[in-house]
Amino acid sequence: MDEPTGPLKGIRVIDLTSVLFGPYATQILGDWGAEVVKVEPLSGDVWRYAGHFRNRGMSGQFMAVNRNKRSLALDLKHSGGKDVLRRMISRSDVLVTNVRPAALERLGFGYEGCQKTNPRLVYAVATGFGQNGPWAKRPAFDEIVQAASGLASSVGTDDEPTFVPSLIGDKVCGMMLAAAVSAALFRRERAGHGQLVEVPMLETVAAFNSIEMLGGHAFEPPIGPVGYKRMKERRPMRTKDGWLTMLPYSGDNWCDFFKAVGRPELIEELSVRDPVLLSANIDQIYARMSEIAPSRTTAEWEELLLELDVPHAAFTRLTALGEQPHLRAVDMFPDLDHPSEGRIRQARPSAMFSENPPGIYRAAPRLGEHSHEVLRELGYNDSEIAVLADCKAIAING
Template sequence: MSDRQTLPLEGIRILDLTSVIMGPVCTQILAGYGADVIKVEPPEGDIMRHAGAKQEPGMGAMFLHSNRGKRSIVVDLKVQQGQATIRELLQGADVFVHNIRPAAIERIGLDQASVRALCPNIIYAELTGYGITGPYAGRPAFDDVIQAESGLASLFSLQSGGAPAYLPALIADRLTGVTAAHRVLAALVHRERTGEGGYLNVAMFETMAEFVLSDHFGKRTFDLTSGDIGYSRLLTPYRRPYKTADGHIAVIVYNDKHWKSFFDVIGDPETFALDSRFQTAAARADSYDHIYRVVEEVLAKETTAHWLQTLTAAEIPCAPVNSVEHLLDDEHLRSTGFLQKHERDGRVEWAASALPGIRAAVSPRKGEHTQDYVKASRESGLASTT
């Protein structure tokens, strides 16, 4: 069966005025489902074109991994002709996505009211740092700032007692991008059913605040003004890769069966039978520091290979602590086709694709498709007025 028969967004056109990571992640997901995504770049190009390793100028790895399957056009939004070009392209678009700050998008006449007056059935998706009605509206936002402001960075302190830290991944950008993609998909379903376009705002701060609070609301779930914050299982300092005799291992001894099996394989069934802290989920929930410290002390006595073999046989979830490089040779990822090979002008590029059946493609060079889309749009506009 061909891609054309299987991709669910075939025939949907998305005008993409996003840059950096958050917005491009959203529109790359939609492009993977078959949408025709027109990436609008300024004359200097998306700043992420210069980030990460590269084989040619303006095609950095960070850009490639957020812009696959799109078409790139160059439009100068600072001039009236550029703004007019976007209005022409909007006529053939189903979705308009941008992550431009509210004051700037209004200044160039592409705010929600202006665009939806021009195209009532369009889905207008606005990705911002903060919700547009609160006191933070309009502030600039970057992943590091949102990790700190959402409480995520502080969780490292709560767990370890050390300094706050950033997760060494662009979690706020990428999670917000994924959230925006499924909001756009829901809006497309709604339009299919009702014929109505719509407006949606997806904000980094609110997205990450929900992400953190969903795990750590704690007693404030029942009384917003008092009570402990946090989920103790995630915050115990003993929840970490465990040291073995020759390295580290990830182990999660979780349910009743796991705990009984754990004490059986280490030759200490009496402890499970006599210590009530291990026997039920309710008891364990009050004793995470103790029970995970016991696991840590036991695992330190044998090698990683020993524990992987022993715990796997006992059906206790465990895994080696891989380096990022290891993923490139991981037998499971290779066997499922997760790592995808693309060629551009005789040179190879590798990409990761977690979802089989989603279109994989190369990323566009800056302005590679300007003539295709801008010329066609202008010719269509001229034809409609004659």
């Protein structure tokens, strides 16, 4: 494997997370160069078994959020397993966990105890609900948070809420957690000590959704209804031979568009020059566009809209995502050789750094693949490692 080159090179991260929210965050840190050790129970992260796989425990979904990590299989209820983790904490920069805080405290790895072991440690907790609120001890999953945050009501209606068909809460919160850890590391360089970082799902998704969806309730007292009208009205446009989304945005865009399609009278009828009136009339505007769109093929629309500099895109099927022209040109979905899983495909890191490019330098690990290697680095000799394996404090695979 290649060596990491990203801006977090040299930062050591203990990844005590499972499923999606936490592992996505720690993968981002790994993509950015951090050395990440994924500490798993002897049975493994349950996400290993979700979705399609060639070999049990190595699903595509697991590999998509666990590259650039090493796997250490550890029983944290065993005294030997606890000793290993304590030694890791003393030598690490970051601990990221989505184990419930009370459970981690009972195991002896709460924030205060870890801070005493290593005052420079950034201790990051991925929670469902903020620990200062009444729901602190509740379990949370993506659909729970979509429901409680108002997101499902925004996608559907108050009377008939609808889930976004994606684990959007986990992924948005994962990105927030990676950013929060990076900010805490920067602060540590200034202050000389670590701190507790918490990213709760409900609060994060509620804030994320509120940006446009508070609508008139962004004022007190409210000056209008909640929601953003354009979100309810926007729709795919059926062309003569497919589907296209197009979004004339500025007043000039709208004027150029309606002139080019031979409907200049709509400029005044729909008041597209005035952004306030345009917003108010957006339902009528989209209705007119739906009537106009079938007059041309998708390719003909793309040629015209490029000429007019009107934002647009043809729809890409999930099965053809790797062939989307821009994504193919930037090699967004490279084919990779996995040591045990053969040829795989996943998205490369999207954030770019001119001096410290991120990259994929280590394939997602098999459960316990690096247990022996990590323990040797921690100072355990082979006989000590064998004892830990025999008493099932650790598991070794490979």
